[in-house]
Amino acid sequence: MSDITLPSRLDGVEMVRSIRTPARLDYDYMPGLAPSRFLQGVARKKLLGQRCPLCRKVYVPARGCCPTDGVAIDEEVELAHVGTVTSFCVVNVQFYGQAMELPYVSALILLDGSDIPLMHLIQEVDAHDVHMGQRVEAVWVPDEEIGPTLESIKYFRPTGEPDADWETYKDNV
């Protein structure tokens, strides 16, 4: 910008360095058929997956479509509240809007009976003891607070079982 010469009549004009034009848009988010069924299941303390009629994989939470085959899926499968940590990260950085105390663990959890991991938090264990293959279980909020949201699960915690065999989750890391 340094080589641009302004006309002399603009000498002494104070530059506007920035302007603020606040914009806010409000939306009604429509989850659609499949997410509605998943979220209504959560409100009844059930974790519901959906099985693809072609590849037979079970997706959770489902969006109504097999992302591999591009076909509608509607066979419902009730899943266990326990699963295996397939990958995780330890969060040590404070960011805007953060509600968790540092450090905490975000993990991908492959629920037993499903073929795609679900993201959630791991608690009741030292962050440095979380590892791949670890068996964990859902800890729900009190029954009166359960609603159609994944926040109905407070977090997952280790079950104390032996670690899962690598072969059982190697396709999901």
Next chain:
Amino acid sequence: MRDIAIISLGQTDHARARTDVNDVEMLMPVLAGALEGANITKDRVDFVCSGSSDYLAGQGFSFVTTLDGFGPWPPISESHVDMDGAWAIYEAWVKMQTGHVDISLVYAYGKSSPGDIRRVMSRQLDPYYTAPLWADPISLAAIQARSGLEAGAFTEEQMAEVVAASRRNARANPHAQLSGDVEPGALLDEDYFVSPLHKHDCPPVTDGAGAVILAAGDVARELSDRPAWIRGFDHRIEPNALGVRDLTTSVSTRLAGEKAGAGRVDLAELHAPFSHQEIILAESLGLGGDVSVNPSGGALAANPIMAAGLIRLGEAATRISRGEADRAIGHATSGVCLQQNLVCVLEGE
């Protein structure tokens, strides 16, 4: 140039609000319809291109999740434009010219119902001077209509005739949102919405989607009895600042039509969300009274934003394939007051 044709169109039954389904659930039957129309399965598709806007859904990268509706596995060649799907057709057509792609699937979708669409659409304006005023597309179109009326470019009676023709034509379109028999005179008796526009001069608020299949040369001949060949394709854009444009005409449409070699056609599907814009577009393309304009009802009968232009090209192609036309224009617009325009010239053999 390589011969490329539009051979199939799928679309939703357009509606004011599809609150029952999410975007991918809305899209899946449309993609299946386009593939079925070409009598192919997805494994024959070499390239997928889509058009949509995250501003409509209010979700970042919403277009990535809707790709699930195709099933991108094994990994596919794919692209996306934050524009009406007609421009995605243009990208696919250019890509097919390279010779590496024989069949493309192009889709577009838009739900206007999740947000306040007039506020959402104001975000396409320049962020310094116009967007802070929250100038909405209906008010800006009303300024355009006023300019045209004052300049004598068209009359309110002509605008009402456009609406009546759209409703009448849409009776034969099972996907249309608005159709029926209305008298132009009765339309003029209705109250103004944003003067000089009545509500019927404005597009309906629509949730919907569309998809087309493009095929090259002998592949198109194998899959379609009468492919709609793309003979010319061009798009032009005018400045963003409204004050520097002549809103009573459409220079970009005229240029795109000339560059695409539109010439004489017997049918035109014009993407005119507002009644007066159909008059401006027809004049800019030099369409005579013998040209069938918007036999589908056009965007006044259903206006799924981001898909309405793609559907115009698909509707024109469908009529060529059915033998109802030999040479047609498919047109799409983007931006406020016809800022950007695309012309696709289609022809049957």
